[in-house]
Amino acid sequence: MRLSLQNETHKTLFYILIAFSFSVAMRLIWVAHFSGYEPFYFNGQFMINTNDGYYWAEGARDLLFGTATNPNATEYFDKLHQPFDLSPVDTAAAQLTAFFAKILPFSFESIIFYMPVFLSSLVVIPIVLIAKTLKNLEMGLIAALLASIAWSYYNRTMAGYYDTDMLNIVLPMFLLWSLIWALQTQKDIYLFITAVDILIYRWWYPQSYALESSFFGLILLYTLIFDRKNLFSYKLLTIMMFAMMNIDGVYRFGAVVVVYAVFVSKKAEKYIFYIFALSVVAYFFSGGFNPIFGKLKAYVFKDSVKTMEEGLKLHFFTVMQTVREAGKIPFETFANRISGNTITFIVSLGGYLYLAYKHRVMLLALPMVGLGFLAYVGGLRFTIYAVPILAFGIAYLIVEIARIMPTQKLKVLSMVAFALMILYPNYKHIEAYKVPTVFSADEVKVLDGLHHIASREDYVVSWWDYGYPIRYYADVKTLIDGGKHNGSVNFPVSFLLTHPQDVAAKMARLDVEYTEKSFVFKEKYKQEIKDKNITLFSTIEQMTKDAGFDDTNDFLLSLESGDMVLPQKTRDIYLYLPYRMLDILPTVVLFSNLDLMSGKQGKQPFMFVSHRAKESKSSLDLGRGVVLDKKTMVLHIGESKVKIKRLITTAYNKKMELEKKIQVIDPKSNISLIYMSNYNTFVVLDETLYNSTYIQLMILENYDAKLYEPVILTPRVKVYKLKI
Ligand code: MN
Numbered sequence: 001m002r003l004s005l006q007n008e009t010h011k012t013l014f015y016i017l018i019a020f021s022f023s024v025a026m027r028l029i030w031v032a033h034f035s036g037y038e039p040f041y042f043n044g045q046f047m048i049n050t051n052d053g054y055y056w057a058e059g060a061r062d063l064l065f066g067t068a069t070n071p072n073a074t075e076y077f078d079k080l081h082q083p084f085d086l087s088p089v090d091t092a093a094a095q096l097t098a099f100f101a102k103i104l105p106f107s108f109e110s111i112i113f114y115m116p117v118f119l120s121s122l123v124v125i126p127i128v129l130i131a132k133t134l135k136n137l138e139m140g141l142i143a144a145l146l147a148s149i150a151w152s153y154y155n156r157t158m159a160g161y162y163d164t165d166m167l168n169i170v171l172p173m174f175l176l177w178s179l180i181w182a183l184q185t186q187k188d189i190y191l192f193i194t195a196v197d198i199l200i201y202r203w204w205y206p207q208s209y210a211l212e213s214s215f216f217g218l219i220l221l222y223t224l225i226f227d228r229k230n231l232f233s234y235k236l237l238t239i240m241m242f243a244m245m246n247i248d249g250v251y252r253f254g255a256v257v258v259v260y261a262v263f264v265s266k267k268a269e270k271y272i273f274y275i276f277a278l279s280v281v282a283y284f285f286s287g288g289f290n291p292i293f294g295k296l297k298a299y300v301f302k303d304s305v306k307t308m309e310e311g312l313k314l315h316f317f318t319v320m321q322t323v324r325e326a327g328k329i330p331f332e333t334f335a336n337r338i339s340g341n342t343i344t345f346i347v348s349l350g351g352y353l354y355l356a357y358k359h360r361v362m363l364l365a366l367p368m369v370g371l372g373f374l375a376y377v378g379g380l381r382f383t384i385y386a387v388p389i390l391a392f393g394i395a396y397l398i399v400e401i402a403r404i405m406p407t408q409k410l411k412v413l414s415m416v417a418f419a420l421m422i423l424y425p426n427y428k429h430i431e432a433y434k435v436p437t438v439f440s441a442d443e444v445k446v447l448d449g450l451h452h453i454a455s456r457e458d459y460v461v462s463w464w465d466y467g468y469p470i471r472y473y474a475d476v477k478t479l480i481d482g483g484k485h486n487g488s489v490n491f492p493v494s495f496l497l498t499h500p501q502d503v504a505a506k507m508a509r510l511d512v513e514y515t516e517k518s519f520v521f522k523e524k525y526k527q528e529i530k531d532k533n534i535t536l537f538s539t540i541e542q543m544t545k546d547a548g549f550d551d552t553n554d555f556l557l558s559l560e561s562g563d564m565v566l567p568q569k570t571r572d573i574y575l576y577l578p579y580r581m582l583d584i585l586p587t588v589v590l591f592s593n594l595d596l597m598s599g600k601q602g603k604q605p606f607m608f609v610s611h612r613a614k615e616s617k618s619s620l621d622l623g624r625g626v627v628l629d630k631k632t633m634v635l636h637i638g639e640s641k642v643k644i645k646r647l648i649t650t651a652y653n654k655k656m657e658l659e660k661k662i663q664v665i666d667p668k669s670n671i672s673l674i675y676m677s678n679y680n681t682f683v684v685l686d687e688t689l690y691n692s693t694y695i696q697l698m699i700l701e702n703y704d705a706k707l708y709e710p711v712i713l714t715p716r717v718k719v720y721k722l723k724i
Contacts, residue, residue, distance in 0.1 A: 008132070008137070011137055012128060012129070012132050012137060012140075015128050015137055015140060015141040015144070016124055016125055016128045016144075018141065018145075019124035019127075019128065019141060019144035019145050019148060020121050020122075020124050020125075020148075022145055022148065022149070023120070023121035023123075023124060023144075023145075023148035023149060024117055024118065024121050026148075026149045026154070026427070026430055027116075027117040027120075027121070027154075027157075027158055027159045028117070028159065029430055029431060030158055030159050030160070030430075030433075030434065030435075031046065031159050033434060034046070034434075038441055039437075039440045039441045039442070040436070040437045040440075040441070041441055042109065042441060042444045042448075043107065043109050044107070044109075045107055045109035045110045045113055046109075046113050046159070046160055046437065047109070047113075047160070047437040047438065047439060047441075047444065048112055048113055048160045048161070048162045048437065048438060049158075049160040049161060049435050049436065049437050049438055050160070050161050050162060050163050050438065051438050051465065051468055051469070051482050052163050052468065052482050052483075053112065053160075053161070053162035053163055053438075053468075054438070054468035054469045054471070054472040054482075055088055055468045055472075055481070055482060055483065056088065056091065056093040056094050056097060056112075056162065056163070056164075057094075057097070057108075057112050057162065057472050058087050058088065058094075058468065058471050058472045059087050059088035059089045059090075059091055059093070059094025059095075059097075059098075060093075060094045060095075060097035060098040060101065060108070060112070061108070061472065061475075062080050062081040062087045062089050062094075063080060063089050063094060063095065063098035064098050064101055064102070064108070066079070066080035066081045066087075066089070082456050082457055082477065083519070083523075084477070084516065084519035084520075084523075085456070085471070085477050086471075086477075086478075086481070086483075086484070087471070092164075092203045092204045092205075093163075093164050093204070096204075097111060097112060097115065100115065112162045113159060113160050113162065114159065115162055115166060116157045116158065116159065116160070116161045116162055116163070116165070116166040117157075117158075117159050119157075119166040119167055119170065120148070120153070120157030120165070120166045120167070120169070120170065121148055122167075122170045123144070123147060123148055123153075123169055123170045123173055123388060124144035124145075124147070124148050125174075126170070126173035126174045126176065126177040127140055127143050127144040127147055127173065127388055127391070127392070128140035128141065128144050129177050129181075130173075130176065130177050130180055130392075131143065131392075131395075133177075133180055133181055133184050133361075134359050134361075134362075136396070136399060138395075138399050138402070138415060139392065139395045139396050139398075139399045140395070141395075142391075142394075142395035142398055142399070142415065142418075142419045142422075143388065143391040143392045143394075143395035143396075144391075145419060145423060146339075146340075146391040146394065146395065146419075146422055146423060146426070147387050147388040147391035149423070149426050149427070149430065150338065150339060150340050150387045150391065150426050151336055151337045151338070151339075151340045151426055151429050152337035152338065152380070152383040152384050152387060153169065153384050153387045153388075154426065154429070154430055154433070155337075155433065156381070156384055158430075158433070158435075160437065164204065164205055165384065167204050167205075168204075168205055168384070169384055169385065169387065169388060171197070171200060171201040171204055171205070171208070172201060172208070172211050172368060172385075173388055174197050174201075175194065175197040175198065175201055175211075175212070175215065176215070176364060176365055176368070178190050178193040178194040178197050179194055179215060179219070179236075179364055180361050180362075180364060181193075182194055182232075182236055183219075183233075183236075183361060183364075184361060186230075186232045188235075188260075188263060188264050191235055191236055191239045191260060191263060192239070192256070192260045194236065194239065194240060194243075195239045195240065195242070195243040195256040195259075195260070196243075196256070198212055198240060198243035198244060199243055199249055199252060199253055199256070202243075202244070202249065203249055207291075209244065209288075209291055210291075210371070211367055211368065211371065211385075212240070212244050213244070214366075214367030214370070215240075215364065215367060216237065216240050216241070216244070218363070218364055218366065218367065219233065219236060219237060219240075219364070220237055223237065231269065231272050234272050234273065234276045235263050235272060237276060237279075238259060238272070238275055238276045238279045239256060239259050239260065239263070239279075241276075241279035241280060241282070241283045241288075242255040242256055242259050242279050242282065242283075243255075243256050244283060244288055245282055245283050245286040245288050246283075246286045246287040246288045246290060246291075247286045255282075259275070259279075262275070311535070311537065311541065312541050312544065312545075312550065312551075312552065312596075312597070314488070314538065314540070314541055314552060314596040314597070315594070315595075315596055315597075315598065315599030316486065316487025316488045316490075316491060316538075316591075316594075316596065317487045317490070317491075317590055317591045317592075317594055317601075318486065318487050329375070329376065329380060333380075334375060334376050334383065336425075336429075337375070337380065337383040338372060338383050338386045338387055338390055339387075339390055339391075339394070339422070340422070340423075340425040340426035340429060341422070341425040344394060344422050344425070345390065347393075347394055347397065348390035348391065348393040348394040349390060349393060350393070350397070351390075351392075351393030351394045351395075351396050351397040352365075352369070352389060352390055352392060352393030352396075353393075354393075354396065354397070354400075355392060355393055355396040358396075362392070365389045365392070368385045368386060368388070368389050369385075369386050369389050369390070371385040371386070372384070372385040372386020372387065372389070372390075373386060394422055398414075398415055398418040398419060398422075399415065401414055401418065402414045402415045438469055439469050439473075440716065442714060442715075442716040442717070443578060443580075443716050443717050444469075444473055445714075446712050446714055446716070446717040446719060447469070447470060447473035447474045447576075447717075448473055448474075449712050450473075450474040450476070450574065450576075450711070450712060450719055451473060451474045451475055451476075453711060453712075454474060454475075454476050454572065454574060455476075455571070455572065456475050456476060456477075457477065457571050458476050458477065458571050458572040458573065458574065459476065459477045459478065459479065459512045459515075459571065459572075459573045459574070460474060460476045460477070460478055460573075460574045460575075460576050460719075461478070461479055461493060461496070461508055461511075461512070461573060461574065461575050461576065462478070462493075462575070462576035462577070462578070462581075463480070463493065463494075463497065463581055463584070463588055464480035464481055464482065464484070464485035464490065464493070465482070465584070466576060466578065466581075467479075467480055467481025467482060467484070467485075468481050468482050470576055476574075479492070479493055479511060479512065479515055480493055487591060488538035488539075488540065488541075489538070489539075490591040490592075491538075491540055491591055491592050491596070492507050492508075492510070492511035492539060492540055492592075493511070493591075494588050494589065494590070494591035494592035494593075495507055495556075495591075495592035496508050496511075496693060497581075497585075497588055497692065497693055497694045498585070498588060498589045498592060498593070498605075498688075498689065498692045498693070498694065499592075499692060499693065500691045500692070500693065500696075501693050501696060501697070501703070501704045501707055501708070502560070502704065502707065503556075503559040503560055504693040505704075505707040505708070505722055505723075505724050506559050506564060506566060506724070507559065508573050508575070508722055509566050509567065509569065509573065509722065509724055510539075510543055510566065510567065511539055511540075511543075512571070512573050513566075513567040513568070513569075513570060514539035514542055514543055514567070515539055516570065516571075517567075518536065518537075518539060518542070521536075522536065540552060540596070543555060551597055552596040552597060553595060553596070553597060566724065569724070572721060572722070573721070573722040574711065574719055574720065574721050574722070575693070575697065575708070575719065575720045575721075575722070576717065576719055577694055577697055577698035577717065577718045577719070577720070578698075578716060578717045579679065579698065579715065579716050579717065580716075581694065581698070582609055582681070582683065582694075582698075582699070583609055585607060585689065585692075585694060585695075586604070586607055588694075589604065589605060589689070590604075593605070605685070605686050605688040605689045606671065606684070606685060606686040606689075607683070607684065607685040607686070607689050608622065608624070608626055608637075608683070608684040608685070609681065609682070609683050609684075610622035610623050610624075610626070610681070610682045610683075610684075611679075611680065611681055612680075613680075613682050617630075618630055618631060620682075622682050622684065625637065625638045626638075626684060628644070628673065633647065633665045633666075635671060635673065635684065637684075642669060642670075642671050643665065643666040643669050644665050644666065644669055644671055644672060644673050645664070645665065645666055645667065645668075645669035645670065645671055645672045645687070646662055646663060646664050646665065646672045646673070647662075647663040647665060647672075647673050647675070648660055648661065648662050648663070648672065648673070648674045648675065648700070649661045649674075649675045649677060650674065650675070650676050650677065650678075650699070650700065651677045651678060652678050652715060656714075656715075658700075658701050658713070660700060660701075670686050670687050671684060671685070671686055672684075672685060672686075672687075672690050674695075674699060674700075676699065678715060679715070683695075683699070697718060697720055698718050701713065701718070703720060706723065707722065707723055707724060708720040708721065708722060708723060709721045709723055
């Protein structure tokens with residue numbers, strides 16, 4: 001067999017291969033740039049650059065190696081991982097990763113780093129195949145080249161961006177392709193392919209029902225208006241409905257196979273409408289509409305949120321309050337993220353409309369465009385959905401322009417020229433987009449060390465940003481993480497990091513034991529909690545109640561007294577304190593600096609961190625209007641002046657031990673200045689934060705030896721073990 005571009009199948013394969021290689025190559029630019037850069041490596045491979053990736057990685061790790069030791073498996077769980085450790089072993093991303101790691105001869109670290117590169121590049125296949133149906137393969141090639149590397153798609157699927165995004169566009173594009181081919185060819189086999197597409201897509205991304213139902217709705221509408229007599233459309237709708245039911249994938253697959261067999265046998269031709277009706281009923285009773293109703297209810301009945309009658313009605317700080325108001329994004333950002341350039345975007349949009357006008361079947365892509373455009377109001381991450389569809393738009397116009405060129409040479413030339421033009425801004429973006437890995441090698445070394453010290457049932461307490469990586473590298477449990485960080489779970493952690501060491505130690509012990517206890521309780525009374533729609537107490541609420549208080553403030557105050565009775569210790573607790581947390585400490589404070597009874601925010605403690613100070617003979621300029629007069633030791637903060645209480649200088653000696661020089665200047669003052677000489681960092685802070693566990697343990701190594709035992713002390717991270 002000889003490869004010939006005259007042969008349509010060969011040409012299709014050839015174009016897919018070109019686009020796929022191009023997509024992979026573009027993703028290797030980052031790899032080439034940081035090749036050999038040690039801080040980004042662990043175990044001889046690049047680390048990943050998305051925090052959430054460590055979540056899937058933990059699940060995959062447990063699927064592969066989890067069985068080794070697990071004496072703690074309980075009646076509720078298998079032996080793969082610890083009860084209540086939140087390891088996502090039953091998610092598709094973890095399962096697929098474990099599968100690849102099993103069959104491929106590469107390290108686990110390499111697998112997770114390169115999975116997005118290769119999986120996301122698969123998007124070129126449905127793009128070229130859709131174009132093939134429209135007898136326009138060149139459009140497919142150009143669209144595939146653009147879509148595979150367009151700004152937002154690249155950002156969310158680059159090397160190391162190990163997250164579900166790597167298939168989140170690939171799978172609906174395959175679905176779109178099979179729907180288009182089903183409608184165009186009216187061949188039974190595409191009924192089955194469509195159903196399987198839906199099964200895989202739902203397995204990978206449970207929220208996929210939104211797009212699936214939109215596709216379904218469009219086909220239903222089209223059928224009812226234009227094609228009411230066509231039995232094939234009802235077959236398609238029926239099999240989609242069965243594939244979309246809200247029951248376990250295995251049963252849905254069974255249902256799909258049965259329905260398909262019935263359709264193929266042609267015996268049921270007379271009963272199609274009954275089977276269709278049956279599928280709708282099955283969908284309804286399996287709860288297929290529930291997610292949609294749930295969403296509607298949340299929007300329409302916003303204030304019907306249930307509160308516990310007998311609860312303390314505590315008010316917690318929410319993460320949303322710290323995130324910039326999710327307002328409208330600038331049009332230019334929106335356009336860039338979809339097409340790489342504002343002009344490309346506008347032309348693409350026109351091109352898509354023209355394409356849909358010429359080929360009605362492309363209207364089926366509307367839900368993806370719609371979802372992409374949601375980004376304009378609902379958040380940047382949605383833009384990727386519109387990327388491949390708008391790429392079709394501009395690619396179609398480019399091919400149309402080439403068609404009116406007089407000679408073959410000019411046709412090819414114009415296509416190449418225009419294709420390069422639309423690719424260029426996206427290439428420039430890739431070249432400039434040099435995101436770092438989530439953790440640095442130094443930090444991961446600490447976690448890897450901790451992995452050998454801590455048991456898998458122990459807790460490592462830290463801010464939620466570090467939760468997933470901690471769990472992945474150290475194989476321990478955490479209180480909060482990238483998916484568990486609402487106000488009530490953040491409160492105790494924020495409290496202990498920003499309060500003095502003794503109350504912090506008590507709170508750590510309390511919250512860990514209460515967290516475990518509440519997991520056990522929830523598991524034991526699962527059914528009742530669900531049936532009666534019971535809202536459980538937060539750990540802090542339960543602690544307050546158990547200590548005999550009706551006011552959390554009284555309870556928190558009682559922590560300071562010596563006669564506080566702590567729950568029985570069931571495991572070890574470690575505090576993980578990274579240097580990088582210094583910059584977010586003011587945010588961490590917010591979550592516990594409020595009166596839980598009234599919701600009233602406390603006065604924000606003062607803190608200012610400077611990484612580039614300018615020193616002159618007489619003064620030290622810390623930036624943002626904060627200047628120290630070196631002679632008088634008076635700190636100018638904007639308009640106000642304050643003499644500093646202490647000046648502390650920290651430095652590491654040759655043995656890498658931290659040495660401190662403390663100079664008390666004005667004992668009556670409330671503001672101290674810490675100079676961390678090895679970090680070139682200055683910290684200005686008030687007494688509240690100066691006495692906080694984070695500052696005392698991480699910055700100054702002033703630990704209370706009755707409460708804490710240093711385990712690993714490095715300049716980047718310090719780990720202490722709780723002694724109570
Ligand atoms: Mn575990």
